[in-house]
Amino acid sequence: MRCKEAQKWLFRSVDRTLPPERTKSLDDHLGHCPRCLKLRQDYGTILGRLREGPEVEPLPYFWNRVESRLKERERAEPWTAWLKWSRRAIPVSLLLIGFFIGAIAFLSPAAEEEMSQPAALLLQNKNPLTEANALFSEEKIENKNMMIIFAGDERLPSRRYGP
């Protein structure tokens, strides 16, 4: 192994992440190369200083400080709180709207269905000849004519004749 290649694997060797087959050839090289050995020792020293030492503990009442910051920001930006609630509020609102529409559709009276003449005759006993009986039974011809005129005009809007 040459120095350039050895230096490539030196750090991984210090890190203990070098595959065993490479470790063997690197160790062979370090056995006769004081320069590379010094490099490895240097980084070993550096790594020792980076890793050693007791862990510093966080300051007490950490959550209290986080919570006061959260509340402060929620007060400053009320829409953020709404955004959080919207996740639950949107499906609930949709459900309520659907329920409301359903209730309106269910409670409103159904439009009267137009029946065919035979159906009306059978189901509602609406005999069209019943209204015509009066016309047939009228004896005076002028009354009969008037009845025919008014019967024809019954469904038309009232007309006003101007001067």
Place this chain on the structure above:
Amino acid sequence: MEEKTLVEQARQGSHEAFEAIVKRYEKKVFHLAYSFVRSRASADDLAQEVFVKAYFALPKFHFKSEFGTWLYRIAVNHIKDYLRKVSRRKEVSLEEFEEVPFAADDQVKEKERRQAEEQKKKIVFQVLETLPPKYRMVLTLRDVRGYSYEEITRVLKVSPGTVDSRLHRARKLLREKMTPYLGGEGGAYEV
């Protein structure tokens, strides 16, 4: 309570659920921040900011990764921003790190030896601060915090090859910058 349930509840605005999450990750986030800033007060401040940021970003979290990874990613990005701001106005001075004079008394000697060790540690971290942020980040995660390569890949969202090459360059750079301070010593750490 299960983490997923806590996250769901926190997402809907429950401070109690978020408190449980904070208590679960408080130390890890604090230690991560401390590794970079080396100040208890600044690390505490950074950790608080990370949790506040995470709380308001919870609606964007869809369990595509582990919650811890997501949180560390927020922490790392936040710390990166902080370091970027700080590095613009900070000058590293190594004048304060002088050799401790030799003393005859054993106790004094021991005390001074510890002080000297502390100073040497400080030098390493001061030099670490001078590295470009991308190298400092990967080196701190691996060599200071001891994260695995896979964890670094997930947290930094970079490929394993990138982690490997950045780590190699970072270590090389750190060793080069440390050369004047290492002198004749070396091999204190068993390898």
